[in-house]
Amino acid sequence: MDVEIKALSKQKWKGQILPIGYSTRQVYNVSVDEGDGFSISITPSQINVPVVHTPDEYDYPDRLFDEYHENAFAWGVESDGKLLAAIETCPEEWSNRLRICELWVDESLRGRGVGRRLIDIALEQARLERRRAVILETQSCNYNAIGFYRHMGFKLIGFDSCCYANNDIERGEVRLEFGRLYNKPPRLTRDELIIRPERPDEYHDVECMVRRAFYNKYKRGCDEHFLVHNLRSDAAYLPEYSRIALHDGKIVGAIYYSRSYVKPDDSNDEMTDGYPTITFGPLCVDPEYQGRGVGEHLLRETLELARSAGESGVIIFGELDYYPRLGFVTCDKYGITDHEGENRPAFMAYRLNESFDKVHGRFHEADVFGVTEGFDEYERGFPYIEKQRFPCQWAEKWEE
Numbered sequence: 001m002d003v004e005i006k007a008l009s010k011q012k013w014k015g016q017i018l019p020i021g022y023s024t025r026q027v028y029n030v031s032v033d034e035g036d037g038f039s040i041s042i043t044p045s046q047i048n049v050p051v052v053h054t055p056d057e058y059d060y061p062d063r064l065f066d067e068y069h070e071n072a073f074a075w076g077v078e079s080d081g082k083l084l085a086a087i088e089t090c091p092e093e094w095s096n097r098l099r100i101c102e103l104w105v106d107e108s109l110r111g112r113g114v115g116r117r118l119i120d121i122a123l124e125q126a127r128l129e130r131r132r133a134v135i136l137e138t139q140s141c142n143y144n145a146i147g148f149y150r151h152m153g154f155k156l157i158g159f160d161s162c163c164y165a166n167n168d169i170e171r172g173e174v175r176l177e178f179g180r181l182y183n184k185p186p187r188l189t190r191d192e193l194i195i196r197p198e199r200p201d202e203y204h205d206v207e208c209m210v211r212r213a214f215y216n217k218y219k220r221g222c223d224e225h226f227l228v229h230n231l232r233s234d235a236a237y238l239p240e241y242s243r244i245a246l247h248d249g250k251i252v253g254a255i256y257y258s259r260s261y262v263k264p265d266d267s268n269d270e271m272t273d274g275y276p277t278i279t280f281g282p283l284c285v286d287p288e289y290q291g292r293g294v295g296e297h298l299l300r301e302t303l304e305l306a307r308s309a310g311e312s313g314v315i316i317f318g319e320l321d322y323y324p325r326l327g328f329v330t331c332d333k334y335g336i337t338d339h340e341g342e343n344r345p346a347f348m349a350y351r352l353n354e355s356f357d358k359v360h361g362r363f364h365e366a367d368v369f370g371v372t373e374g375f376d377e378y379e380r381g382f383p384y385i386e387k388q389r390f391p392c393q394w395a396e397k398w399e400e
Contacts, residue, residue, distance in 0.1 A: 007389040087118035154178035213284035236366035264361035313356035335360035
């Protein structure tokens with residue numbers, strides 16, 4: 001793309017004023033009639049004298065990273081040290097909504113899809129963080145902005161008739177709230193899914209799904225699909241436990257198992273590999289199906305396969321808000337550390353059989369998990385997705 005949008009450093013851009021202004025001869029008139037109840041109308045209207053707002057008329061101009069947006073994050077377009085577009089978001093944790101605080105595109109970039117791409121980034125942040133809504137504010141006299149937001153799927157969710165002054169309705173500038181709501185879809189039952197081993201002719205489609213599930217989640221882009229690609233031909237791969245999930249003929253989830261070991265610190269030559277254990281990764285669900293129980297069905301079914309086969313236990317690095325409720329506990333409860341002898345909350349285990357009670361020492365997974373050679377060439381076989389930084393990412397050090 002000819003315009004690069006990237007995360008904006010708070011250190012560099014804090015306090016940056018956004019020169020937001022507009023002129024219009026079309027507005028929305030807001031009226032409220034009170035009787036036994038309330039009758040509210042918001043209707044478009046042509047006006048003879050245009051409404052004009054300029055950046056220098058406000059006592060409190062729009063600026064990035066204001067103090068009252070404590071957890072704000074921003075993206076934008078920079079050119080020769082000058083900011084040409086920006087969007088800022090801030091989570092409302094108490095309501096699990098994401099607010100778009102600022103959105104501005106310089107005239108030189110308008111009509112090139114930059115505003116749409118900025119909104120798409122905010123929507124993707126909300127998806128990655130599992131927010132229930134994305135919300136924003138505009139004014140009843142900002143006709144073009146209202147049209148743009150509606151085109152992007154936002155709907156009117158409320159208004160404030162005394163936000164800017166006590167006569168906002170009379171003077172024709174009423175705060176309107178718009179939102180995109182994400183209603184949680186129903187969970188799928190086990191009977192609605194087909195869970196089975198994958199077929200060779202499905203390999204690429206599965207890797208595409210894995211890529212969609214992880215892209216920009218933990219870092220810019222992802223490489224979990226490359227791991228799946230390499231794991232299938234690795235000696236550590238355990239296809240007897242690995243499965244994919246399908247719904248209405250579409251591949252919607254997958255889980256891959258591999259052999260791992262826990263090696264006691266005092267092990268001798270007779271125990272070169274240590275205690276055999278298993279690990280899974282990735283476990284993933286297509287973004288359109290996340291939150292519907294697909295991952296849980298995959299996990300429960302494959303854990304039973306491993307238990308029946310006599311495996312001792314499963315060791316993973318996983319998400320703290322997901323795996324503990326499925327029975328995983330931190331590895332320190334079993335005297336197990338990672339290969340560096342450290343422990344952390346995300347390092348978890350699941351006991352399958354009583355033999356796991358004897359397992360202790362340092363965890364070692366297959367070398368295939370660290371393979372990076374050949375990734376760039378492999379990645380060229382997939383459709384373009386914009387790499388982007390998001391607040392939820394942890395795998396890379398943020399650049400200031």
